[in-house]
Amino acid sequence: MTEAAPQQSEIPFRAIVDGKPYEDLPTDLYIPPEALDVVLDAFEGPLDLLLYLIRKQNLDILNIPILQITEQYMEYISIADKLKLELAAEYLLMAALLAEIKSRLLLPRKAEQIEGDEDDPRAVLIRRLQEYERIKNAAEALDELPRMERDIVLASIDTSIVKVQRPKADVDFQEIVLALQAVLKRADQLSHHVITKEPLSVKERMTKIMQQLDAQPQLLFKKLFTFEEGRAGVVVAFLAILELSKAELVEITQAEPFSELSIRVKNKTKAEIA
């Protein structure tokens, strides 16, 4: 990562984290800091953000340096987290996917894994990025098309000399009643849909996992996920495990290839566990 970021020091950065100004922005983060708090408006989602990171550096989608992009993406996620910006679950999901790709790259691969890129998560990601970019461009082209109300004006003439009462649409009051019912029903559904979001915090989850490990020093990986929490919950748990692993508080182990993963507290010897 040798490219220098645009001179970010020129832009006063006023984020306050834990009561202190937060100034040490990573230099390779290509998002203007002042844009961070409006980032959810500025980007249409994780794919859009990734495309931005890639395009900003003139990289080829087909050949993205995945580690570099992953780090930039994670950096962004973690700053957003520190600034306590509410991040949509999709951003966390993408973080998990990138982390998975990264781990695959770092792990020695078996011969059969090299065959075909059907299941290669990197190939899947690249395909999705390509497809998204294609639609993004198509949407821009659609916006450029001449359209009614903006570019197209119909040529109208006066027809009042035509001596026929133009029939007006016939409406039955029953139709109005039905229309209002439809509105009410929809309004009702809308209010049901405003579900108060369970705050899913990675930090909180890290604490919870450590507490679980206090009671039981080794846990099956899958026990750490509560599927009722949905995809976002799974992602948060996954990120929490990665964070703990990065901080070397836990380690992820596997007794033999393809067996179930376990997680255990680091710095404890086998003897202690036994």
Added chain:
Amino acid sequence: MSDNQQDQKELKRIIEALLFASDSPMSLQQLQTVFPELEAPSKQTIQEAIDAICGDYQNSAIELHQVASGWRFQVKQELASWVARLFTHKPPKYSRALLETLAIIAYQQPVTRGDIEEIRGVSVSTYMIDTLLDREWIKVAGHKESPGRPSLYVTTKQFLDYFNLASLEEMPALQELEALAIAGEMEI
């Protein structure tokens, strides 16, 4: 072609476009104000353009005609009977969106366009409001004392007449409607 002729030809096209685009007749004065102040052609020049356009449409199905408030394109008299056939063959149908808008105005009046949008959860087109105003089923009863002073819409006497209602009280009560809506949902 001289520059002057070129300009005159371009001006004619612009005037022609304006007369076609406008919903109501346009006077020389109104046509003049469309141009930037310093570049506005004289009324005489505009009149010359109009005369030229009249000539162009001599063999066409429409003509440029002068009425009290200005100039407008209209269908030629001898073709009016065909246009009449068109109209009797195409009774319009109102969209669901328009009926919903009307229902909200009827039940929640007076309401602003913003109120309707909030209840319907989607934006309300000007066309829809215009159609209802045109039909004289709704009218502007005043303006809300809020930023932008939006129009407050209410239903009219013509609305009651059309739907054969003596007063707004004769409309089914909102609670009944809600009960019906819920019953409808339970069936599903």
Added chain:
Amino acid sequence: MSDNQQDQKELKRIIEALLFASDSPMSLQQLQTVFPELEAPSKQTIQEAIDAICGDYQNSAIELHQVASGWRFQVKQELASWVARLFTHKPPKYSRALLETLAIIAYQQPVTRGDIEEIRGVSVSTYMIDTLLDREWIKVAGHKESPGRPSLYVTTKQFLDYFNLASLEEMPALQELEALAIAGEMEI
């Protein structure tokens, strides 16, 4: 002039009058039904009349344009900026999210909401789908035979009409997806 030519000329004028008088685009079929059943010209004859009208307006300020639901007269693009001065209202602007959703439906139809979310990588709000349904740019064409039987959305003729298109083929071409060629060794 032969009787036949005379008839053809008269037919052209009638078609022209109908197209000017109609509020919405007219198809060959719709034009045909305006005529008394036994005297109705063939679609081909109507098409020939339309072609002739198109020629007549070549140098005029307006043109006869074909969109999905038929033919309509509209002001030529190059004069749009002049005409815009007549209107005080700002044209609506559509969000990227809405345009992306619409593009996905237009290019990949029929699609479910899940398909749209898959491509955009974010959830799609009910509000957005409702807005598109409300504008009648999309409609539900059926349900997918998968759990939950999600609605399958397609674009409508009104969508094409609004964007001045005669068919989906006229939409800007989607760029080709470059073939994936991930080398055995992934570059880090």
